[in-house]
Amino acid sequence: MKFHIIEQIVVTIFLLSGISFFLYHLLLRLNIVLKGKLDFSINHLPERLLRVFNEVILHKKVVSGDRKFSGLMHAFVMYGFIFFGLITINHFFTAFGFEFFTESLRHNYFLFFGLPWAILCSLGILGLAYRRFVTKPKALGKFSSTSALVSFFIFTLMLTYLIDEFHLLNNAIALKTNWWVHSSVIGGFLFLIPQSKHMHLVLSPFNIFLRPFEVPDHPAIPIDLEASEEKLDELLLDLSKLSKNQALDIFTCVECGRCTEVCPANRGGGILDPKYHFILDLKDPMLESNDVNVVDKINVEAGWECTTCQACTEVCPVGNHVEKADEIRSFQVMVEGDVPQEYQKLLHNLQETGNTEGASSSVLLEKLPEYTPDKELVLWLGCFAKHAMDPNFVKSVENFTKILDSAGITYGVLSNEQCSGDPANKLGDKLTYKMLMDNNVEELNKVKKVTTMCPHCVVNLQKEYSKYHEIKYEVKHHTQVISELLDEGKININPGSLEKVTYHDPCNLSRTLDEVDAPRNAIKAAAPEFFELDESGKETLCCGAGGALWWKKDTGKGRTHLLRAEQVIESKTDTVVTGCNFCYGMMNQGIDPLTPKGQDKIKVKDVADIVAENLS
Numbered sequence: 001m002k003f004h005i006i007e008q009i010v011v012t013i014f015l016l017s018g019i020s021f022f023l024y025h026l027l028l029r030l031n032i033v034l035k036g037k038l039d040f041s042i043n044h045l046p047e048r049l050l051r052v053f054n055e056v057i058l059h060k061k062v063v064s065g066d067r068k069f070s071g072l073m074h075a076f077v078m079y080g081f082i083f084f085g086l087i088t089i090n091h092f093f094t095a096f097g098f099e100f101f102t103e104s105l106r107h108n109y110f111l112f113f114g115l116p117w118a119i120l121c122s123l124g125i126l127g128l129a130y131r132r133f134v135t136k137p138k139a140l141g142k143f144s145s146t147s148a149l150v151s152f153f154i155f156t157l158m159l160t161y162l163i164d165e166f167h168l169l170n171n172a173i174a175l176k177t178n179w180w181v182h183s184s185v186i187g188g189f190l191f192l193i194p195q196s197k198h199m200h201l202v203l204s205p206f207n208i209f210l211r212p213f214e215v216p217d218h219p220a221i222p223i224d225l226e227a228s229e230e231k232l233d234e235l236l237l238d239l240s241k242l243s244k245n246q247a248l249d250i251f252t253c254v255e256c257g258r259c260t261e262v263c264p265a266n267r268g269g270g271i272l273d274p275k276y277h278f279i280l281d282l283k284d285p286m287l288e289s290n291d292v293n294v295v296d297k298i299n300v301e302a303g304w305e306c307t308t309c310q311a312c313t314e315v316c317p318v319g320n321h322v323e324k325a326d327e328i329r330s331f332q333v334m335v336e337g338d339v340p341q342e343y344q345k346l347l348h349n350l351q352e353t354g355n356t357e358g359a360s361s362s363v364l365l366e367k368l369p370e371y372t373p374d375k376e377l378v379l380w381l382g383c384f385a386k387h388a389m390d391p392n393f394v395k396s397v398e399n400f401t402k403i404l405d406s407a408g409i410t411y412g413v414l415s416n417e418q419c420s421g422d423p424a425n426k427l428g429d430k431l432t433y434k435m436l437m438d439n440n441v442e443e444l445n446k447v448k449k450v451t452t453m454c455p456h457c458v459v460n461l462q463k464e465y466s467k468y469h470e471i472k473y474e475v476k477h478h479t480q481v482i483s484e485l486l487d488e489g490k491i492n493i494n495p496g497s498l499e500k501v502t503y504h505d506p507c508n509l510s511r512t513l514d515e516v517d518a519p520r521n522a523i524k525a526a527a528p529e530f531f532e533l534d535e536s537g538k539e540t541l542c543c544g545a546g547g548a549l550w551w552k553k554d555t556g557k558g559r560t561h562l563l564r565a566e567q568v569i570e571s572k573t574d575t576v577v578t579g580c581n582f583c584y585g586m587m588n589q590g591i592d593p594l595t596p597k598g599q600d601k602i603k604v605k606d607v608a609d610i611v612a613e614n615l616s
Helices: 005-033 045-057 068-083 085-096 103-135 145-165 172-195 197-210 229-238 244-252 258-262 274-289 300-305 311-315 325-335 341-353 363-367 382-386 393-407 422-427 430-444 455-467 478-487 507-512 517-526 560-570 581-594 607-612
Strands: 377-380 449-452 474-477 501-504 530-532 575-578 603-606
Touching: 005 085, 005 172, 005 197, 005 244, 005 274, 045 197, 068 085, 068 103, 068 145, 085 103, 085 172, 103 145, 145 172, 145 197, 172 197, 197 244, 244 274, 258 274, 258 311, 300 325, 311 507, 325 422, 325 430, 341 422, 341 430, 363 382, 377 393, 382 393, 382 581, 393 478, 393 581, 393 603, 393 607, 422 430, 422 455, 430 455, 449 455, 449 478, 455 474, 455 507, 474 478, 478 517, 478 607, 501 517, 501 560, 517 530, 517 607, 560 581, 575 581, 575 607, 581 603, 603 607
Parallel strands: 377 449, 449 474, 501 530, 501 575, 575 603
Antiparallel strands: none
16 A cells, blocks of 8 residues: 555654643653652562563453453453554554565464454453443443443454455555554544543553552551641641552552452442542542642541451552552541541540550450560460450460460560550551550560461551561461461371361451461361361451451441351351451351351351360
């Protein structure tokens, strides 16, 4: 085909207009992102590159869970675009009399890459279109005109390409028309992508690369009560800002709704919809204000429903740290001075007594040996065990000490142990949190090794405190200690139970601490009839107690706290084991009243219980 100079000018103007439009909107968004607080980190470069390879090139998260079909279709489309890169360059070169491909190279590229990927890409986009517009999964939300247009564009691209390569048109005008249709669709993408969710095509590889390794990644709020009033005002103003990573998340969202699908609050009938409340509801305000001061735009009621379980972040295929309950709660408590009435007594107890229950003493604390420097471990109890928030759990603590005694490990408790501050931290009361943290760090930096049965405490003593202080001690969850003792041969187990046993993964242990193997190592050694729940490991379903919701009054509006108990009952297990005191309490609260008449009562145990019962 030969192109007239007028046609070449039209092509040039069209492409330059499209590229300019695309770059303008891309740079507009990047300018907003760069206004966010905190800088991007590129530490652990090999791990970041490996993550991009796994999640972008191999599509591991996209094809995970129950979306394997749609994930595969998405992969067909993505790889189609990759292999069509050279074809697109060659296509526009022809308008100016250049040929990127020789005739033989073009033919071979068509046979081995162009043809198969044109077919697969067409099948992929038709499959995705059928899913979105015919089966209409709830998570995808309302009808999307841009998705319909993209589907039409992609199929048209593949069709016009195949028409050309199969030489189905012999008429010069028809050939030129086909070329222009193909070109118009390519150029159309330059105008469409910046104004739709399809900006993720450009941003998601960078978002996945830059994604923080810490989950969750909420920045420290360094409160200095001795600072000037101006500094404190500046700190409070910062609470309305997103970080650079969070701002990039907003523009990268693919609107797939996976975060909402896994959200326990949403599944339990609450109003929280992470896809909108934590992501999409913030996009327009950011574009309209050209800034990142949008935390106050988050739905407050939805923010208080969040269990902070990080399931939304874990499942996101484009690397978003979705959960923003910490941001809206901190803003409400510290800037607006608005603390829900149901949490006021809890925070008062923490401020006045250093524990959640307002207790002046602890029977369990007095029964256990006090820590002295000659002992190997500090046994950190946490408020739940220390104040018998579920009286049955006291026996689990005793079973853990039985394991330590059997292994010859010396341990002791701190007489002045205060709450780790997790409830205050999760509720946004950073002042109370700082008070508790400072006291605990002063005591704990005098010791070397700490173990606790509370994953919430591990997260705070180990991860959260290190955002503010130099931590000189090591913290391990009790399941990690038990697993190590088994591996080292310091304890032996004779599995005596033939009952069916399953395990509920605590969110803080599996997702925040990335520990799923240690508890299973211990349970499998004691229970040969072990089996997994449908949602397990890092895909676990929250028990409903996270985010300080253990202290929330049951208003009857949602069933978040019952979902996991129902799953356990439906599994027909004899025993459910967990590795978190709060999960233990929630299972005891939920399973008994929900168990159908005639079905045997399911026993709730901690990992320490099932190991101690089978010690040889």
